[in-house]
Amino acid sequence: MLPRCHYDPAGAIALIATEPPGGAMTDAVPRPVAAAVAMPCSGTHDPLPDYLQRYYWWAYLRPASLRVFDHRWVVSAILWGQYRRLCDAALAQIASGADVLQLAAVYGDLLPRLARKIGPSGRLEIVDIAPIQAANSNAKLADMPWANARVADAAAPTGFSHDTVLVFFLLHELPDDRKAHVVDAALAGTGPGGRAVFIDYARPSRWHPLRPVMAAVFALLEPFAMTLWRREIASFASNPAEFDWSRRAFFGGLYQETIAARRRDPPTNGIDRQFTAESGGRR
Secondary structure, eight states, X not given: OOOEEEOOHHHHHHHHOOOOTTSOOOOOOOHHHHTTOEEEOOSOOOOOOHHHHHHSIIIIISHHHHHHHOSHHHHHHHTTTOHHHHHHHHHTTOOTTOEEEEESOOSSSHHHHHHHHHOTTSEEEEEESSHHHHHHXXXXXXXXXXXXXXXXXXXXXXXXXXXXXXXXXXXXGSOHHHHHHHHHHHHHTEEEEEEEEEEEEOOOOTTOTTHHHHHHXXXXXXXXXXXXXXXXXXXXXXXXXXXXXXXEEEGGGTEEEEEEEEOSSOOSSSOOOOOOGGGTTOO
């Protein structure tokens, strides 16, 4: 179990108080986060990436963001009512007692559900580059000591092997070069016989009524998301041949679950990517 220490709200404010376009931030840290939230000890934190401060300050870096977005019904509305189904798909890949790494904190109730599924005989580690998000995650998990969040870059390999690495709606928010780094970090953290689970947006069917709506949303708010309409997640991996790849589509193809299962034996015939029938063979 990772050591814990008290969260320093002043330090977090210093790290997250980047002035967004059009004005400075004025929110105070909310009491549930500021009140001595247990957080893993670490020395210095990596600076927040430019894309995060430029495009997503309103969603993740302000205390007001937690008050607005960190509710199951809000996340469900953003995901067109599919949040519970997608969480259930992720949880179905997690075994009781497993060692699980979650790359990036998430809003809603996925983290507590994940920790309860793993149970005290297992371990859940969450890494997020934003101190306010790591602190918020630890507040949710305060009564589950086997679950812990710390400040770290999801694109940096942890150096440890895990049974499962979960990446839940992170890739669409990343520039393509960081997508590749995060996919490689997730695969590097997957132990022999383990799996990396990616749940995110995908290219919807041509007839999907929300296709033009989501294209407009991405153009306005999600400048890096359209790549997942054009490329399979496996294409971001440096060494995809070390894994067996499968893909399942949800909600008319708008969402995907891509699983990379690490092979116990090295491949013998080059790159071999496997996709489920539901993927439609898209590349």
